[in-house]
Amino acid sequence: MRRLAERLIAPFAVDRRVLALAGARMADGIGNSFLIIVIPLYVTSDVVGGTAFGLGESMIIGVILSLFGFLNSSVQPFTGRFSDRLGRRKPFILIGLAGLAMTNLAYVFAETYLSLLAIRGLQGVSVAFIVPSSVALVNELATRGDRGGNMGVYNTFRLVGFGAGPAVAGAVVSRGPYALPGGVTVGGFEAAFYIATIAATTSYLLVTVLVSDPESTAANAGADLSIPIRDRSGPNLLDPIFTLGVASLFMATAIALFATIQPQVNARLEQGATWFGLQFAAFIISQVALQTPIGRACDRYGRRPFIVAGMVLLIPTTLAQGYLLSSALMFVARLFQGVAAAMVFAPSLALAGDLAGEGESGSKLSILTMAFGYGIALGPLSSGALVGYGFEVPFVFGTGLAVLGAILVYTQVEETLETTASVPVVGDD
Structure with missing residues (x-):
């Protein structure tokens, strides 16, 4: 098994922890990019209601999607600095992935615009734990002579996940409901949210098992x-x-x-x-x-x-x-x-x-x-x-x-x- 893993890693010529982290980001990228397509469809469906704050559906969609980006970007410097202070990267990545998995699942129970806004905001904060810690970890596992290649592999996997999600998200929603064994029926939106949850959970497991902080990170904290x-x-x-x-x-x-x-x-x-x-x-x-x-x-x-x-x-x-x-x-x-x-x-x-x-x-x-x-x-x-x-x-x-x-x-x-x-x-x- 180890020889097989080494053969799979060899073409990328990177530390196996970098490749594992890249694979984890690809998985959570699939789930997160799913939502870019699914959320607008969900907002305009009959499932979601409640107060719209006087805004039209298109503006509500824009606010929900933009909130993720602004919160994610605004919080990143704080989580990045905090991870430097503690000299740890992996715990921050796991906290973010756990938050992402839980909020993906929470969409199944969201029935108001306000709840969608809150969930998407929490997702932005969760991803803010993941991004700077992941990039910092790739940087610390690399050397000056291979840092560019490591960053390239990491970004390639992440982008594959981000690009793959939207390609199939609409089809998952439109082809629902799905009949499961035991007489259980799952709607198209529920199926999409479950897939996003599974993707984030898979990322969590990959990081837990295959990724570790280098000793130098803790030694140089602060x-x-x-x-x-x-x-x-x-x-x-x-x-x-x-x-x-x-x-x-x-x-x-x-x-x-x-x-x-x-x-x-x-x-x-x-x-x-x-x-x-x-x-x-x-x-x-x-x-x-x-x-x-x-x-x-x-x-x-x-x-x-x-x-x-x-x-x-x-x-x-x-x-x-x-x-x-x-x-x-x-x-x-x-x-x-x-x-x-x-x-x-x-x-x-x-x-x-x-x-x-x-x-x-x-x-x-x-x-x-x-x-x-x-x-x-x-x-x-x-x-x-x-x-x-x-x-x-x-x-x-x-x-x-x-x-x-x-x-x-x-x-x-x-x-x-x-x-x-x-x-x-x-x-x-």
């Missing part, structure tokens, strides 16, 4: 956990980790503009929902295909070239979406926007991990994960507010952010790998 804005020791004006956080915010906002303007996109391109689904998925396809190879490449050739190139590529791929009139070309633009994001994300985490001192990973890396989460929440709000001024306006706005991000990275971030030849790469003799 280091300086401040997050400077100014560069204290380098030649630049801004701290490089803070700069990467700002760039991640701008990047995430630009890539999330597309998500909530489906009616306008379909009307402009004279296309149906199938084309929009393909265009939306194109971004994730690029991410899944490229996260690991780009992560490994940045271990060999340096972090900064990939980050700068990715931010520069983000500029035309974002702007083009505001002016294209072809469904196929929009798919291509989204595909290359995914390439841009893949060039930024794993190398940025690796560079920040290089700069984080012992016992600081949770605090430092949470800046990037928090910023990315805020961007994913702000993007849809921005496009919804700006699209009324013209279809191209949201994408021009996103392009401006990409330009600022590229300038910041180019001028304020230095390379952390000394030379290509001096850095050992996993798999080299």
Whole structure:
């Protein structure tokens, strides 16, 4: 059994604990992304009622989904710093996964808008325990020579889970109810919530059995956990980790503009929902295909070239979406926007991990994960507010952010790998 496990792990060339954690994040990603599709359907069903606070169904859906992102991102710096103080990562991940499993199950009993709002809010807090601790653990299990590859593998698995959930969630709901042995009948919504619960529980078990904290984490607990804005020791004006956080915010906002303007996109391109689904998925396809190879490449050739190139590529791929009139070309633009994001994300985490001192990973890396989460929440709000001024306006706005991000990275971030030849790469003799 051990030899079989080693053969399965070998192609990824990462610590088995990193792969186990990546698999756990894939499982909970499937369950959590299920809800992105299921919650809007649930809100508009006959099951949910009660006071709507004077808001329409579409606004209620937006509030419920956005609350998750804002709470998740806002709490991450606190959970990341707390895990640094205690010198423990695994307990935080398990607390988050347990909370996620329980709240997924709670949806079965939710029958009011207020209860859905409370459950989704608690889920945001639960995931805030998982994200910074998981990324910090991957960082601490890696070395400077393979950190990019480890981050790439972790993100690849996570994105596979996130992309797989929505692909089947609608079908699970629409094909219900389901007849189970013993004469038990389960509705489509209940089945979806049960699947999400099982996914989170599976993640909990994987982490419990296969993941452990490295001894160095506890030994270095309580280091300086401040997050400077100014560069204290380098030649630049801004701290490089803070700069990467700002760039991640701008990047995430630009890539999330597309998500909530489906009616306008379909009307402009004279296309149906199938084309929009393909265009939306194109971004994730690029991410899944490229996260690991780009992560490994940045271990060999340096972090900064990939980050700068990715931010520069983000500029035309974002702007083009505001002016294209072809469904196929929009798919291509989204595909290359995914390439841009893949060039930024794993190398940025690796560079920040290089700069984080012992016992600081949770605090430092949470800046990037928090910023990315805020961007994913702000993007849809921005496009919804700006699209009324013209279809191209949201994408021009996103392009401006990409330009600022590229300038910041180019001028304020230095390379952390000394030379290509001096850095050992996993798999080299």
